Amino acid sequence: MESSQLLELAREYCKKNGSRLTPAREQVFLLLAQNQGAIGAYDLLEQLKQIDPGAKPATVYRALDFLASQGFVHKIESINAFLMCDHFSECSHPVQLLICDHCSSVEEIQSNNLDLALRAMADASGFTITKQVVEAHGRCKNCQRAT
Numbered sequence: 001m002e003s004s005q006l007l008e009l010a011r012e013y014c015k016k017n018g019s020r021l022t023p024a025r026e027q028v029f030l031l032l033a034q035n036q037g038a039i040g041a042y043d044l045l046e047q048l049k050q051i052d053p054g055a056k057p058a059t060v061y062r063a064l065d066f067l068a069s070q071g072f073v074h075k076i077e078s079i080n081a082f083l084m085c086d087h088f089s090e091c092s093h094p095v096q097l098l099i100c101d102h103c104s105s106v107e108e109i110q111s112n113n114l115d116l117a118l119r120a121m122a123d124a125s126g127f128t129i130t131k132q133v134v135e136a137h138g139r140c141k142n143c144q145r146a147t
């Protein structure tokens with residue numbers, strides 16, 4: 001999907017939820033949508049500065065926090081980077097990520113079996129899961145071919 005179409009969807013989604021996409025949030029959203037794979041906050045700031053030279057780190061961090069809270073982007077803790085969600089209209093879905101340590105590409109997958117198994121184990125422990133992100137590291141198809 002085009003990044004401008006994604007932004008349009010995000011605007012509608014926010015309107016429905018009573019939240020607001022400010023110009024700064026929209027700018028960061030577009031940068032994420034145009035970026036292939038995951039990107040760190042620092043690299044985002046560098047890109048944002050080319051559009052808005054006065055951009056501050058706090059602007060980027062606040063925008064990322066907001067976008068993550070809306071379910072538009074996933075934070076990848078283990079590599080401290082952000083990824084636009086493939087299916088952001090269904091927020092709070094379980095997240096499983098395949099992270100290539102060689103080229104830093106990130107693929108988002110969704111296994112309902114894994115989700116159910118984890119929930120069953122949590123239930124047995126009397127634990128309620130509010131958020132789950134599985135970050136699997138390794139080598140992607142392209143990088144395995146290259147070596």
Ligand SMILES: [Zn+2]
Nearest residue numbers: 085086087108
């Ligand atoms: Zn997602």
Ligand SMILES: [Zn+2]
Nearest residue numbers: 100103140143
């Ligand atoms: Zn790779």
